[in-house]
Amino acid sequence: MTFRNSLWLIPMILPGAVHADAMADAQALIATHTEIPVFVPPGEPFDARSCMADKSVFSIPVSMTIPFAVALEDGMARAAAEVGFEYTVWETQGGMDSYIQGVDHAVTQGYDLIDLAGGINPVWIGPQLLQAKESGAVITTTHLYDETQEQADFVDASARVPFSSVGEILAAWAYVETEGAPNVLIIGSDDVLPTGPFVESIQDQLSTYCPECEQQYLNVPLAEWGTRIQSGVQSALLANPDINYILPIYDSMSQFVTPALRIAGVEVPIASFNGTPFVLDMVREGTVKMDIGESLGWAGYAAVDAQMRQLCGLEVPEDLGIPLLIFDSANVETAGIPANFDDGYGDAHIAGYRALWMLD
Template identity: 75%
Template structure:
């Protein structure tokens, strides 16, 4: 019987290794494309909690909402949606107008206590730990405490918070990683830009990195951390430095889409026309950039849906019902093929359909 020479054995092993690697890469590509396909369809409403008579329960109750800042369009639109939901049910809902100063947040909590509201909600990224003494006093006065659109689903809420309308930031991270992998034909060299001072950024970025490593263990990735108050001064320079240090970067993932306005000039100055960019939030001016071709993709979420889901959670707290762990807002991919459905110019709530409105009204016993 003929024996295999060492050279032939080595060649056979090399071929087998290459075939295995190609198979793994094909499996990863199929998995990434499946993640993307799952988030292309206009979402349908699926209730996360049991039906209840919201109008009867909330007849003598009220909610006082403190957004992180009403200078942020995201917070303005989220508050409008929450107000619409409260009006549908018929209870008092008050937004504390502020520009993001901590002393104003404190005044808001004090106002909620003084006027004997039933619940105080911290919305749009305001971390309750920053107001711990005041919120604990509010609880002692009989108010419930909730947060809206702050925590990732994997994060634990503060001990004095009664319920949190959480967001699946990790899922958004999976989508961004899958998109970069597919767009670069399985060879991503990615610059991720985040802000560690924003509470959900840590799990968000972790998921992007984990997903990229799963798809492609040998592919390159790096992380640029820029605090929110330094976006305007450090994102452009940091991106330019990264591109200069590694001209092979072929995709940039700023985790919050308002960052893209500072990445775009860095790409232009660096002459990096072939570098793709995708992000998350569905901010209108970024959706316009998607439609115009400046940004490749933006993962959006309906703030109308988010507002109704947040009010659902608040009412369940006050009605003594089990509260869903998540806002349950579907994530929808906007790219060149469907960006126009978000409006021209884009807005915060178009393109997602409106099944949530009738869905929540039925869930709350407002219609059959």
């Protein structure tokens, strides 16, 4: 079991250091993410169909064995079909060789833009992407960097995700749910690029709300979720039986947290992020308390908007701009029974992007 910042955080409290309106602030932040989102244009309208008439995009997902990646690619493919330009998904199963082969194929076929989607760090295949740029291709990423992170030098544009903002919501939720006395176990994976700012955001926000409250971080590499999360949670609960909230920052981790709670014979609420359908089903069943969702259909349209703006010489938004929606027992059934990646968020983005791209 590996811990980062695993000492209990009990800093000295100076006079006036406690945020007097912490509870009100936390409740207000939560409230802003409980309503069906409205569409906010990420830029000026443009004639997308005319601009993209002779352009093509080649997308390399992290792995088409991951439902999240499949749903994100489906959203991007639907958006490209609306506009009517060539959009190709490289059917990778993951792995460096597959990513490199994808870049080589895109260069050989003369694609205008190569997008790394759903978590591929471009540094992993930097030499190949540099060669692609030399051949004239534009390089972008989708759903990789946090809003606070700088993209690699050879990347032209990044459709960032507000992981740091998600961290603030998770901290607010734990603070409110524990009536201002959180004793929190945060679980993350330091080998996943946005984890650093994501976890730091939770830690900083909790410390702002409650400097004297306890928090602990458990780092489990992505490849070891199935073997180390359960044992790590069990060890943490044994060392500190007063833990009253668990925040696995990527919601698929939750499936390995719940067995640890059953074995320990305790009920500790769980809140997380991503809106993965099986976790939303866990919310409906009461196994998980809350999940912050993101519509991957909306994310797909937003990503294609950023790609087109890059190819059309327009200003590209700094992030995907997709809304974050809290799912709990009050609204989780709107995500479908069983849940899916798109229901529950409304469909304002479809008409919104069609108008933005001058398709209507």
